[in-house]
Amino acid sequence: MKILIIEDEKALGQSISDYLQAEAYTCELVADKHSALQRIESFDYDCILLDISLPDGNGLQVLKALRENNKTDGVIIISARDGIEDRIRGLQLGADDYLVKPFHLSELSARIAAVIRRRRFSGTSILEAAGLTVDTAARTVRVGNQPADLTRSEYDLLLYLLTNRNRVVSKHAIAEHLSGDGEGLFDNYDFIYAHMKNLKKKLIQAGWTDHIKAVYGMGYKLEAP
Amino acid sequence: MKLLNKTLQYYFWLSIVLLMVAIPVFYYVLQRIVLSNIDASLVATKTQLIPRLRVMEMEPEALQPQLDDGVTLEKAPRRPESDSLYTSDKYRLLTSYLVINQETYRLQIKSSLADHQRLIGSIIILQSVLLILLLTGLLLINQSLAKRIWKPFYQTLRKLRAYKVDDPAPLQLAPSGISEFGELNSAVEQLAERSRQSYLSQKEFAENASHELRTPLAVFQGKLEMLMQTTPLSEEQAALISELADASHRMTRLNKGLLLLTRIQNGQFPDTAAVFVRETARHLLAQYEPQIAQKGLKVEEDWLDELPVNMSPNLLEVLLGNLLSNAIRHNLPGGKIVVKGANGVLTVSNTGQAYPLQEDRIYQRFAKNSKDAESLGLGLEIVRKICDLYGFEVKYGWEKGMHNFQVIMKS
Structure with a gap:
């Protein structure tokens, strides 16, 4: 799957690209509007990560050009601006998602996965990894043929770890992913531990071999061979 | 003391002093004028009488001519002296000596001072009344004039008091002719x-x-x-x-x-909608359930009022989120949270540290009251700024070990 990263901050673009490449994505990195327009004209991407403030213009113009050419590439705006008007304008122009800097790479990866899932045609809502079968349309999880009955939080947690499999996901990223905007009001990560314990228990009961590892109190990692 | 009263005070003392000095001086001057008038008229009377008395010289046998009241003519044993004028017992007397037929006569003309005294008295009273009237009038005029003249000053003061540096419009003061x-x-x-x-x-x-x-x-x-x-x-x-x-x-x-x-x-939350505090609070409490359970807190809700408000739903969430998360974060393990809504007032109470917070400090940026190093000290300032934006009032109180935060949403 091909991803175009349009980001003028090289160090950030490189981190994104490195992180995503571990996930069988092919990443291309451009740093200005001009080269971005050239790329989207010649190629199709599964997902485009678009920074709005570019040195030679507004990233939204790239989005406009894309929609004018009837391209259906998924677009996630990554921006330092988080005003409601900024979001609305981006989404009205046809962006699929809007992520405010600073963000966790694991969160970005989860959003990309979601955008790609939504844009793909039927039959592909099934995610298979690490001995688990997740139907992202029906939001169900099976271990082999054995269904596991998960709560909403547990399901979100599992899907998050699955889309970021084989990488360490920090507890901050998980907390933010699970509690949305409410995160930040608390600095207690014990609730993640509680969710994780329940999730593991339910999956193991359904016959799963535990692939989730705690990494030195830093975060968690789901290992899928 | 107001500037007006201060200047008035000086005017007042000046008036008193002026009155005190002016009335005796006036009396004295008037007295002198009246006396010199009387003296002049006495001398005139004498001058008129002399020719009539000369008749006695022509006809020694004739009787003394009929004399007016207040005029006496007697033989005087002494030799003639020069004329004298003096006051005796409410009368002004002119004593003059004339020689008629080798005999010295003393001519006395007297004029009553009583009438003149009364006149002076009346004049003085009238004068004092006039002076007092004039002064009070002056004071009144001064006062009302001063009030009118100072009006722009008070207007400026009023506007300055109401002025906030974050008002979108610059300060505009009424032009003044002064x-x-x-x-x-x-x-x-x-x-x-x-x-x-x-x-x-x-x-x-x-x-x-x-x-x-x-x-x-x-x-x-x-x-x-x-x-x-x-x-x-x-x-x-x-x-x-x-x-x-x-x-x-x-x-x-x-x-x-x-x-x-x-x-x-910056007022960048212009969106307002009719929202219910109760609904948002319940939604947030459900969202914070893991943290509440973690600390073993007991949450009591008491809603007599759904508290409908017109405000940005986002800001309501931020407002309640900060209050509720503070109540959770600064609580004791196994403590209590009480959320009450009644008569347009939302109260969030929680158990916590056993002494009250310093109310003047809690809304300040980065003023931390808690040992919780992760606490940013921005939460309550955000709460207050939101309240300011919508004209709500936020109050803190400490009672029986409970910290109470009240948001008065209706005035």
Whole structure:
């Protein structure tokens, strides 16, 4: 799957690209509007990560050009601006998602996965990894043929770890992913531990071999061979 | 003391002194004038009498001529002296000596002073009344004039009191015909404009700085996450990365909080909707359930009023989120939270530290009352700024071990 990263901050673009490449994505990195327009004209991407403030213009113009050419590439705006008007304008122009800097790479990866899932045609809502079968349309999880009955939080947690499999996901990223905007009001990560314990228990009961590892109190990692 | 009264006071004392001095002086001067008048008329009477008395000289046998009241003519044993004028017992007397037929006569003409005294008295009274009337009139006129003249000053004062540096419009003062006030107004307007400009640029700076910080923060966080993926990773390295991640997380939160404050101050939440505090509070309490359960807190809700308000739903969520999360964060393990809504007042109470917070400090930026190092000290300032924006009033109280935060939403 091909991803175009349009980001003028090289160090950030490189981190994104490195992180995503571990996930069988092919990443291309451009740093200005001009080269971005050239790329989207010649190629199709599964997902485009678009920074709005570019040195030679507004990233939204790239989005406009894309929609004018009837391209259906998924677009996630990554921006330092988080005003409601900024979001609305981006989404009205046809962006699929809007992520405010600073963000966790694991969160970005989860959003990309979601955008790609939504844009793909039927039959592909099934995610298979690490001995688990997740139907992202029906939001169900099976271990082999054995269904596991998960709560909403547990399901979100599992899907998050699955889309970021084989990488360490920090507890901050998980907390933010699970509690949305409410995160930040608390600095207690014990609730993640509680969710994780329940999730593991339910999956193991359904016959799963535990692939989730705690990494030195830093975060968690789901290992899928 | 008001400036008006101060000047009036001086006028008043001056009037008293003037009255005290003027009335005796006036009396004295009047007395002198009256006396000299009487004397003149006595001398005139004498001058008129002399020819008539000369008749006696022509006809020695004739009887003394009929004399007016107050005029006496007697033979005097002494030799003639010069005329004399003196006052005796309410009369003014002119004594003159004349020689008729080798005999010395003493001519006395007297004039009653009583009438004149009365006249002087009346004049003095009239004069005093006039003076007093004049002075009081003067005072009254001065007062009303001063009030009118000072009106622009008071208007300026009123406007200055109401003026807030974050008002979108610059300070506009009514023009004044008086040059001093005109100068004052223009100086004040300039001052207000300067502080408004520096406030605006400070606000702009806060917003720009917050935005500009986001990209390096994103780089930092991204690199940190890449660092987490490196292998092999020792426990020591992981601990270091973990601490960096905590710091990065705090920076992000701080950045968000500052930006939110700036936004509220900039009035960038123009969207208002009819929302219910009860509904939002319940929704948030459900969302915080893991944290509440974690601390073993007991939540009591008491809603007599759904508390409908017209405000930005986002800000209501931020407002309640801050109050409720504070009540959770600063609570004791196994403590209690009471959320009450009645008569337009929302009260969030919680158990916590056993002494009251300093009310004058809790709304200040970064004033931390808690030992919780992660607490940003921005939460209550955000609460107050939101309340300011919608004209709500926020109050803190401490009673029987409970910390109470009240938001009065209806006045």
